[in-house]
Amino acid sequence: MVDDLFKRRAIYFNAFDIYGGSSGLYEYGPIGVRIRENIKKVWRHYFIDYLDSLEIDGSDIAPRIVFEASEHIELFNDPIVICSSCKTPYRADKLLEEYFERNNKKLEADSIKKLNDKEIERLIIENDIRCERCNGKLGNVERFNLMFKTNLGYNGEAYLRPETAQNIFVDFIYLKKSIGFDLPRAIGQIGRAYRNEISPRQELVRMRSFTQMELELFFDPESDQSKFRDKDLSFIYSYQIPFKRVGETEPKIYSLKELLDYKSIPNIYFAFMLYLIDRFLKDIGISNNYRFREVEKEELAHYSGGTVDLEIKTSYGYIECEGTAYRRDFDLKRHSEFSKEDLSVSDGKGRKFIPHVIEPSFGLDRLLFALLENSLVDDGRGWKYLKLNDKIAPYKYVVFPLQKDDRLIEKAKQLYEALFNKDIAVAYSQTGSIGKRYAKFDEIGVPYAITIDYQTLEDNTVTIRDRDTTKQRRVSIEELISKP
Numbered sequence: 001m002v003d004d005l006f007k008r009r010a011i012y013f014n015a016f017d018i019y020g021g022s023s024g025l026y027e028y029g030p031i032g033v034r035i036r037e038n039i040k041k042v043w044r045h046y047f048i049d050y051l052d053s054l055e056i057d058g059s060d061i062a063p064r065i066v067f068e069a070s071e072h073i074e075l076f077n078d079p080i081v082i083c084s085s086c087k088t089p090y091r092a093d094k095l096l097e098e099y100f101e102r103n104n105k106k107l108e109a110d111s112i113k114k115l116n117d118k119e120i121e122r123l124i125i126e127n128d129i130r131c132e133r134c135n136g137k138l139g140n141v142e143r144f145n146l147m148f149k150t151n152l153g154y155n156g157e158a159y160l161r162p163e164t165a166q167n168i169f170v171d172f173i174y175l176k177k178s179i180g181f182d183l184p185r186a187i188g189q190i191g192r193a194y195r196n197e198i199s200p201r202q203e204l205v206r207m208r209s210f211t212q213m214e215l216e217l218f219f220d221p222e223s224d225q226s227k228f229r230d231k232d233l234s235f236i237y238s239y240q241i242p243f244k245r246v247g248e249t250e251p252k253i254y255s256l257k258e259l260l261d262y263k264s265i266p267n268i269y270f271a272f273m274l275y276l277i278d279r280f281l282k283d284i285g286i287s288n289n290y291r292f293r294e295v296e297k298e299e300l301a302h303y304s305g306g307t308v309d310l311e312i313k314t315s316y317g318y319i320e321c322e323g324t325a326y327r328r329d330f331d332l333k334r335h336s337e338f339s340k341e342d343l344s345v346s347d348g349k350g351r352k353f354i355p356h357v358i359e360p361s362f363g364l365d366r367l368l369f370a371l372l373e374n375s376l377v378d379d380g381r382g383w384k385y386l387k388l389n390d391k392i393a394p395y396k397y398v399v400f401p402l403q404k405d406d407r408l409i410e411k412a413k414q415l416y417e418a419l420f421n422k423d424i425a426v427a428y429s430q431t432g433s434i435g436k437r438y439a440k441f442d443e444i445g446v447p448y449a450i451t452i453d454y455q456t457l458e459d460n461t462v463t464i465r466d467r468d469t470t471k472q473r474r475v476s477i478e479e480l481i482s483k484p
């Protein structure tokens, strides 16, 4: 059950609510926007700045040919069943999975991803699974393409992008020629992706318009991978992550070296990405309740030569928040064929090749949802608050005048300005009792509340209250501003 705090504080909410809402579409309120921006900032720190990647901001709409080349027109579809009497559509595999989960058949639920449409159809009939609305019989399993179709101008068939990745593949050679870089090099992008999900439920987990943070790491498959640009990668071998290998029922702690030896992951750059994902996760505040999962062959996307999903525990169970895929040279090869442009590069010794690609692809909304749920703690008195760290919290400080006294208000506003001018994320509040104000800002995850009281007017000191311990300490304003 999703906590009502998220909606009560308008962190996110259903879009177009006054018209009854529209499933799969969500809006973010002021606190949600700030937390999302902070997650993006940490993502950029690891995947753009640390790797010296190039970041782009591409078009959300693309002409049909782009998705013919990427095979989304042909293959980007999900199995659908429609109720024969009330016409309610269901995503067939999810309906079956939920049925098995409800009936505590975990093994069957876990194996759904490997079934083909005929097998799904057979199991729906055998288990007499019916329409959840009217108990009507369900029809045959068919395929439904998830892309939103539109037109560019009067009749230029086009689609909203279902992933941000294609812009990067299409732009690769343009960037390479104009900026002139060597491989390995990564190109990243944060942007909207659109999928016409059949029956979106589970809040931010399945949306029809959502944000991805994607990185495409281009490299020469024949090059030595012990280094990534100027970084010697030997340090990542002993790094450990929770990982569920194919055939195992529970995740275990593996070093990246072990995963490479077992061939659960295809190469060192792939291991390097898992290392960065793990660091990034811990930095935003997720240090348990997650695992990496080796995706089984039958489940792999058509382009993938190996995929590992990052799954985080939520009230909906473990959900995929990121997938790292070895896309090989699939996309560049296809775009080369369809555009008739030569997208190969030279190794500098006369050999020409199409670069291979490793892609860590995060869904920002799922990640935010998982982070919110995993940050929610009970203060022991039945009050819940978000235990967000300084990097992710919507504000680091909130400044309160103890009472509505002009002298306190003036001093509080001066301190607010001083912190603001130091680029610190700071809020200000003077309404309600001090206890209520603490509770209100604890709830949305603000780590520190600063109170200006009558002593402040005498000795220029303030109290700083820690959200997690509720302990207060007194510090001078000078000291606070010099090291905020």
Ligand code: ATP
Pocket (backbone or CB within 6 Å): 163, 195, 197, 204, 205, 206, 207, 208, 210, 212, 320, 321, 322, 323, 361, 362, 363, 364, 365, 366, 367
């Ligand atoms: P699923 O199987 O759950 O539909 P997927 O494997 O199709 O997801 P990818 O194509 O790998 O997802 O997309 C990369 C990331 O984008 C996912 O890990 C997820 O975080 C996010 N994502 C995908 N679809 C959605 C959606 N409908 N709503 C929100 N986030 C999504």
